[in-house]
Amino acid sequence: MSWVVLLLVALPFTSAALSLYLGHRGELAERGVAVGASGLGLALAAAVAFPHLGDAEPLGRVFASTSAAGPPIELSVYVDQLTAVMLLLAHTVAFLVQVYSLGYMAGDRRYPSYAALISIFTGAMTLVVVADDMWALLIGWELMGACSYFLISHHWELREARAGAVKAFLMTRTADLGLLFAIIVLGMRFDTYRISTIMGEIAAGGFGRDELWLPALLITAAVIGKSAQFPLHTWLPDAMPGPTPISALIHAATMVAAGVFLVARTFPLYLSAPAALTTLGLVAALTMLVSAVYALFTQDLKRVLAWSTVSQLAYMFAALAVGAYAAGVLHLLAHGAFKALLFLAAGSVVHAVGTTSMSAMGGLRDKLPDTFITMTIGFGALAGVVPLVGFFTKDAVIGATWEAALHGRLIWPWVAWVLFGSAVLTAVLTVAYSLRAWLLVFFTPAAAPATFDTEVPEPHEAPLSMKVPLYLLTVPTVLGGLLVAYPELVFGPGEYDLTHPWLAAVMTLLVALTAALVAWQWQRSGGRDPWHPFVLPHPAVDRIYDVGVVRPVEWLARMVRAGDRDVIDGYADGAGIATRGIGWLFRRAQTGNVQTYLMVVVVGACAVAVAAGVAG
């Protein structure tokens, strides 16, 4: 079995190499490799995952290791329930994205590199979730950053694509330093880089409260970057110029989900360090609100979804911050399903109308019936409508913060109260922005086509390869709530306390009220945007980074360049007596290369003689 895990990691990379090698040598070859390999990957992932769900022993194995000074760096795998569900999530979404891309990217000249990068992305995520060695995890972790960089800049002709890609890479890589130093610190402390061993030792106790605050906070820094939480939340919305299927992959199953996964993977460490949990909780409370407000006002469909991802990820962190492991992981899975659905449906809309701006959409209900049905389900799940999956998992998260506020001992109650308040408020805002986007895309009468893009043909429904993934994703979106009812199926026997009936009732009431309000407002505004379109200024933190980091660095770079040219060159040439002197000697030695050589030897010999005198 453990070899299958290794194969599962290697398969996507092999497929990527094949995709690149076969290149443009025929449609069947390039498409067949990409889709076939991801299908095979899904089958292997299922074969690995299902035996490890529920009440199963984790699988661990070390294949190779360096035998050297310090703790060894190992090639090792570890598969437990968390790994199993993440494998299923990642490979399902990756497979559907590959299938979907057959239609979406048809005719794209760069399809081979695109397909290869998706494969590498999948492989990197697989590596992250199965790795038992922290360095291996870091490889997958940063490889995803690089893949997202390339995929965001897929349309590199666009200025926004280039800028967004660089921003994504630099922000996440800076945060990744946290993970690097966490690995070093944990390695020094435990004399091993094996995650299962370290977490086992921490879980066994013997560590004081907050004794391990440093590595926990360092990991939190990396997670904040990867999962686009405040104050590093600005890269994710700017990553939207990438092709839409990529957004589905990044937002639902890989990249940003990896942040949540890492907290879950190192959960014993977090439980031992409430300082890190508190930080995570406060960051989550702020992030979920701020990003929901952005989602409320933006005019761009993909940005609505991007901000909602940031907000929903904060929900997961909120659950983890109050110690509700199962709620956090289940919301990750639920979000993976409905956000993949939403992005792929949005792709289908974009495919039809040729832009991501919602002001150019409207009235698409009849023209894109399949997209309409599936996207409605997706928005419903995002907003937390009964009985879709988002309702159950969100309820589990909010319930967990409520319980923690009342009688939690892990973090200060006020933090839990802040989280609870923020989560409820965000739930209301989520309903508002989901409903608004839904109305604007499908119901508001289409604006008269602007004169400059009269060439855009009448919107048409997407090909079958794009529709099938949409319908497939509705299955977990509709039925996923069952997992909340039977969490033992995933996590094995235990006390979970995921359902809070009266809280759910109150939340449903709130959802209904909000929806009614938005709908009423929409009616009142004559079926147009329910509130004044309002362009929020670009996130203010970006300005701070620009003034505080980017410009000083640029200034310093210019100084250094000038310094090297003038100042230090000064001493180089100003040791000029020597330079000129020897240059003169060279010239005296006529054209001679041989003479030059001899000259040098003489100089060397003189130095030897002097030194011998000194030493002797």
Place this chain on the structure above:
Amino acid sequence: MMIDLLLNGLVSVPAGFALLTWLASGRERLAVVTAVLGAFATFAWSLWLAAAYDGPLGGSGSTIDVVWLESLDIHWKLGVDGISVPLVLMTTLVFVTALLSLVRYAPAVAEGGPSRTASLAALLLVIEAGVLGSFLALDMVLFFAFFEVALIPMWFVINTWGDPADGPARRRAATRFLLFTVTGSAVMLVGFLLVWGGADTFDITQVAATYTPSGATALAASLLVGIGLAVKTPLWPLHIWLPDAHSKAPTVGSVILAAVLLKLGTYGFLRFWMPITSPEWLLVPVVAALAVVGIVYAALACLAQTDLKRLIAYSSVGHMGFVVLGAATFTVGGVQAAVFASVAHGLITGLLFFLAGAIKDRYGTSDLARLKVLYGTVPRLGGVFVFAAMASLGLPGLAGFWGEMLAIRAAVEQAAVLPEDTYRWLAFIAALGVILTSAYFLALVRGMLQGGPMTPVTAATEVDATVELVADAVPAGPGAVAGERAMVDVRGLEWATWAPLLLLTLVLGVAPGLLLTPVADAAVSFLGGIG
């Protein structure tokens, strides 16, 4: 006795082929082919040596020791261990690729003279012999001698075959290179003599085993050797010869300079500086600090460069900073990091200079203001370049990552006698250097590979609306950048020369244990007490 043949052969095979090449120089084609054969033979020989050597340094399985100049106590002592074997293999491989590239891409000679590629090939083989001798030499004076053999032919390479467009700058670069490095090695020799005064031997294995550096003379010796090596490595602020030399040299010259010759300095730090230096001296943290300053300084310099070759040259300064930082931690982990980073830098920066040469061949310039949208005109070349850039900025899973991350780890876990807080701060600053390195490579990719004229897409009314599906926007045609010449994407011979570097970058990135394990074993046995 086998080991005698192997060790002496590794130096004399390239030297012999250099002679053959020179003899054949009347018929240029034949001469170049001879030189390529020589490079392959040396590579095969080095593989044989790597497979055959056995046992720790100084033992009969890995070392030969013949008295050479008895009156001066100088021995012909050559040996290999886990520290030098990776560098030897990297060197022989890079020389194969460099000479192979000469088959087609002979650099032009200024002032319209005959191309004299045969002489260039012969000189490169002489350099190879010198470099390999330096990596094998265990006698300090012998090391110095081989060091000189490797350096001086490089002056001819830069001066004769360097940038034909800019004669004065080329000659200045060549002269400055020679002045700095020869002065540096002279200073180093003085240091060696001071060590001899204390240890009564030039044999570095004996020095490592018995010599205890203490007192003013020992400090002076360490300082002098350090300065000599710091020029060659180069360590900030002695790097000033490097950008000119690397950017004015012909492509093969830049490749050899960056991939191989810098390693003489870094290897010297490990083999000849660490045994004669006491980590208790203030000198050691100062060296570490200079290394870290170099990392940040070079990254900043790269951010502001306008010339591709200069940029890659400066990036070398930063990468070498990690190597020296590793050595200055006086731990086994630091030595591992230093050797790994040296080898990785050889592969990756060698590749980058090949690519810069290929770009300069096609576009006739390495001025970044004039290089635009390479993705659109030469996509495969752009793809390889972006791979090399990712490797160089330390993407995990590629070779560039391990050396630098392990150097940072070594700085956090420095030897016990070193100041802990200082080193932790240095580790942190070095890590910021990693980010700056990412920044300049991404800026390079954005400007050179992706950038260029494009149609504005911002809708007037909305700040945040993005438009997509413009994939068939065609970049400005090649004519806009490069006159009338049609651009050829990567050619067959180029694939052949780059492929080994590409593959090894990947292999070492995925399986770092291949290098880390032997290096650590060798470091423990050579340096004994450290770590």
